[in-house]
Amino acid sequence: MSLSVDVYVPRAEGGIEVLDVPPGRSDAAGPEQWRTEVWGSEPVRSLGARFLPRLATEDLTVAPDEMPAFLAECALIRTQLARLAPALAPADAVSRRLDNIVDAARRASDIGGGIIIW
Template structure:
């Protein structure tokens, strides 16, 4: 499963009208594991992020009036990206090992 960015506009009745992604724009925000290890990581929280950590548990809806604050948060995290640890290795199933020792 992948994490994607979807643009939507709120309507007067409280629903959302979803917009098509413009041609040539990549709407990918990483794999589903990115939600857990990056967006909700302590280092991202230590950078003062309040929007991105919400992705750990739910979808993120940024109201139009908060878009600038969200973009600033993204820029802050991107600026510190070299300090963010690499993704942990995928969880693997334990394997049983047998020993041939006598």
């Protein structure tokens, strides 16, 4: 199995609506083992990350009001990727998946939605 990142919008009557991935975009967030080996790893946690490490124990839902903090966490991970990657996975693989996650988070922010990584 693989992790996917999806954009959702809250429904007025409660619950959420998960949106389709637009053409030309990817929902790939990494292999399932990346829950612990990459996103929930000690090197990522050591940066002070609080969102992505939750994947080690559960699916991650980022609410619309949390999107700025989530995007800041992704930016922090990106700045440290060259240092982190040798302990995690190939830098280009992590970078591509992080690009997909950030793309989804930006799309969500643009429409007042959130994301789910599952």
